[in-house]
Amino acid sequence: MQAALELIGEDLKQVEEQFRKDLESDVPLIRKVGEYVLASGGKRIRPAMLLLAARLCEYQGNQAIPLASVVEFIHTATLLHDDVVDSATLRRGLASANTLWGNEASVLIGDFLFSKSFSLMVAAGSLDVLRVMSKATTVIAEGEVLQLLYTGEVELTEQQYIEVVRAKTAVLLSAACQCGAILGGVSPEQEQALADFGMELGIAFQLMDDILDYTASEEEFGKSIGHDLEEGKLTLPLIHALRGCSDEERGAVTAIIEKDELTPEDFRLVSDLVQSYGGIEYTVEKARDCVANCARHLSCFPANSCKAALLDLAEYVVTRNR
Structure with missing residues (x-):
């Protein structure tokens, strides 16, 4: 992240200020x-990507920071809703909002952030x-x-899972990059290249989250380890481990997934299975393939500090430990 922060660190501080300003409401909660x-x-990867994409496309106007704030508004809204759906108790190492204020408040404030996002986009004036x-x-x-429909589906394929990742996680990173390109007024080919860059980086980001759920501590990860499995x-x-395991092992995983509560022993059994069948290594390889695609998508842009920062950001995604 260092190269990105050197370029847009001050802009990101302004995004934080804009976010607080846009939170103004007569309802204190x-x-x-x-x-x-x-x-x-x-x-703040999503606003950082919009800011870097806009700079890469030589945008000189004043809409990048407000729109970067909008992207973080939308992301925050999805987090509030996700934690309710998932019954999550931790978010970024702290008590989740639904734990502190309840599900009703989290859902309604998420709705407010979504609605506010669209009014802010209208104010930006770009159709x-x-x-x-x-x-x-x-x-x-x-x-x-x-994702809800696929819950508990032991026969879930890699293709189906990536479809969920594209929709649930990667599309917002793709949109952030594409909006930066729109602000810069670049060619349709370059706009699509940045959208594709964001999509690949978003997939890599989620795949590394998948790995951390098995390899990080709760303190490092910032949320409950094994929560996805419990849900x-x-x-x-x-998914990769299940392709190679025995019928007996598959049956054991199925029984664990069907439980209402995951025990440490259950998680250890599944984690050992993932390790023994190379699930971690396979997922890292897939994430690295996505990062390699990121570089290819940016080949239509000249080499400069913004392009280097975007590529460094992609590399950071597959080397982070939280």
């Missing part, structure tokens, strides 16, 4: 919960940005429903 989630940290972001939010919702959600390391 909205600001309280919004600022809590904002202050809990996060890597193309509004088109891209509205499509992205629709796809995110579809991805959430698709019946299969991720790529386990």
Whole structure:
């Protein structure tokens, strides 16, 4: 992240200020919960990608920071809703908003952030940005429903899982990059190249999250280890392991997924299975393939500090430990 921060560190600080400004409401709880989630940290990768993409496309106007804030608004809304759906208790190492204020407040404040995002985009005055972001939010919702349908599905294929990842996670990173390109007024080919870059980076980001769920501590990961498994959600390391395991092992995993509560022994059994069948190594390889694709997508742009920072950001995704 260092190269990106050197270029846009001050801009990211302005994004934080813009976020707080855009949280203004006559309802105090909205600001309280919004600022809590904002202050809990996060890597700000999505606004960073929009800012870097806009710079790469030589944008000189004043809309990049407000739109970067909008992207983080949308991301924060999805986090609030996700934690309710997943019954999560931790987010970025702290108590999740639904744990502190309840599911009802989390859902409604997530709705506020979504609604506010669209009013802010209208104020930005770009129909193309509004088109891209509205499509992205629709796809995110579809991805959430698709993941729900696949819950507990031991026969889930890699292709089906990547479809969920594209919709639920990667599409917002893709939209952030594409909006930067729209601001810069580049050619349709370059706009699509940045959208594709963001999509590949988003997939790599989620795949590394899948790995951390098996390899990191809760303190490192910032959320409950094994929670996806407890919720019946299969991720790529386990999907790969199930392709090679015995019928007996598959049966044991199926029984664990069907349980209401995951024990440490259950998680250890599945984790050992993932390790023994190379699920971690396979997923890392897939993430690295995505990062290699990122570099190819940016080949239509000249070499400069912004391009280097975007590529460094992609590399950071597959080397991070949280």
